[in-house]
Amino acid sequence: xxxxxxxxxxxxxxxxxxxxxxxxxxxxxxxxxxxxxxxxxxxxxxxxxxxxxxxxxxxxxxxxxxxxxxxxxxxxxxxxxxxxxxxxx
Amino acid sequence: xxxxxxxxxxxxxxxxxxxxxxxxxxxxxxxxxxxxxxxxxxxxxxxxxxxxxxxxxxxxxxxxxxxxxxxxxxxxxxxxxxxxxxxxxxxxxxxxxxxxxxxxxxxxxxxxxxxxxxxxxxxxxxxxxxxxxxxxxxxxxxxxxxxxxxxxxxxxxxxxxxxxxxxxxxxxxxxxxxxxxxxxxxxxxxxxxxxxxxxxxxxxxxxxxxxxxxxxxxxxxx
Numbered sequence: 001x002x003x004x005x006x007x008x009x010x011x012x013x014x015x016x017x018x019x020x021x022x023x024x025x026x027x028x029x030x031x032x033x034x035x036x037x038x039x040x041x042x043x044x045x046x047x048x049x050x051x052x053x054x055x056x057x058x059x060x061x062x063x064x065x066x067x068x069x070x071x072x073x074x075x076x077x078x079x080x081x082x083x084x085x086x087x088x089x
Numbered sequence: 090x091x092x093x094x095x096x097x098x099x100x101x102x103x104x105x106x107x108x109x110x111x112x113x114x115x116x117x118x119x120x121x122x123x124x125x126x127x128x129x130x131x132x133x134x135x136x137x138x139x140x141x142x143x144x145x146x147x148x149x150x151x152x153x154x155x156x157x158x159x160x161x162x163x164x165x166x167x168x169x170x171x172x173x174x175x176x177x178x179x180x181x182x183x184x185x186x187x188x189x190x191x192x193x194x195x196x197x198x199x200x201x202x203x204x205x206x207x208x209x210x211x212x213x214x215x216x217x218x219x220x221x222x223x224x225x226x227x228x229x230x231x232x233x234x235x236x237x238x239x240x241x242x243x244x245x246x247x248x249x250x251x252x253x254x255x256x257x258x259x260x261x262x263x264x265x266x267x268x269x270x271x272x273x274x275x276x277x278x279x280x281x282x283x284x285x286x287x288x289x290x291x292x293x294x295x296x297x298x299x300x301x302x303x304x305x306x307x308x309x310x311x
Contacts, residue, residue: 017217017269017270018269019216019217019267019269021216021243033199033271033272034271036270036271039270053270053271053272055201055272057264063243064244067244069244069245069246069247069248070247070259070263072262073246073247073262073263073264073265074262074263074264074265075243075264075265075266075267076264076265076266076267077266077267077269078267078268078269078270078271078272079269079270080270
C-alpha cells in the first residue's frame with residue numbers, strides 16, 4: 001500500500017530544498033532514500049541531522065489544480081522527512 | 090585634412106569595433122572589475138594552495154577531468170541497458186552501483202535511472218538550481234540552467250517538450266523529476282525500433298544528451 005504524505009506549509013528563512021510550489025501539496029511516497037544530512041544545517045556549516053529522504057510523487061492536478069496541462073501527468077521530488085506529515089484524506 | 094579616426098578603425102584588421110572580417114561583431118574585452126564572488130573564489134583558492142591543502146596542478150586536473158566528461162559516457166550506460174537485461178534490472182534498482190561497475194563514479198551523490206516506455210516519458214529538471222548528472226553527461230547545456238526551462242517544464246512539460254520538437258501522445262504519461270536534494274537522474278530512452286542486432290558502439294550513437302535529459306527520443310537508425 002502506498003503511503004500518502006503532505007508537504008508542510010511553512011516558510012522559514014534559510015537554505016531550504018523544499019520547493020515553494022510543493023508546500024501544502026499531497027502526494028504518494030515513490031521510494032525512501034537516505035539518510036542524508038539536512039541541507040538547512042549543512043548550508044551553514046552546522047553538524048547536520050541525518051534524515052530519511054522521500055521521493056514523493058504528486059499529480060499535476062494536485063500541484064497546479066485547474067491550470068494543470070494534463071492532470072494525470074506527475075511530478076516527483078525529493079523531500080526530507082521533517083517536511084512531511086501524514087496525509088489526512 | 091582632418092583624420093577620420095573612426096572610419097580608419099573600421100578598415101584596419103586590428104580594430105576592435107564594428108564588424109570583424111568574418112562578418113560578426115567583435116566581442117568586448119572583459120575589462121570589468123571582479124565581482125564579490127570572483128574575488129572570494131580567488132582568495133579561497135589561493136589560501137588553500139598557500140596552506141598546502143591543494144595545488145594549482147590539482148585544480149587544473151580537476152577542471153580538465155570535468156571538461157572531458159561528455160554525454161558519450163551516459164550513452165554507454167544506455168546502450169548496455171538496452172543490450173543486457175540483467176544490467177538494465179540492476180540499473181533501475183540501484184543506478185549508483187550499476188554505473189560504478191562500469192567505471193562511472195558519482196562520488197558522494199547518488200543516481201536514479203528512470204526508463205521511458207510505451208506508456209511513460211520521463212524528463213529531468215532542477216527547479217532550485219542546476220543539479221545534473223555531470224559524471225555521465227558532462228556540463229549541462231545553458232538552457233538547462235535557465236529560469237525559463239526550470240520554471241516551465243514543471244508546469245507545462247508537454248508544451249516545453251513540443252518546443253524541443255517532441256510531441257507526445259495523450260496516452261503517454263509524462264513524469265517530471267525535480268532534482269531537489271541528493272539524487273541525480275538519468276533518463277533511459279526507449280530503444281528505437283529496427284535496432285536489433287546492432288553492436289554496443291552502434292547503439293551508443295543513437296543516444297543523445299537531450300534523450301538522457303528527456304527532452305528528446307533516441308535517434309532511429311538510418
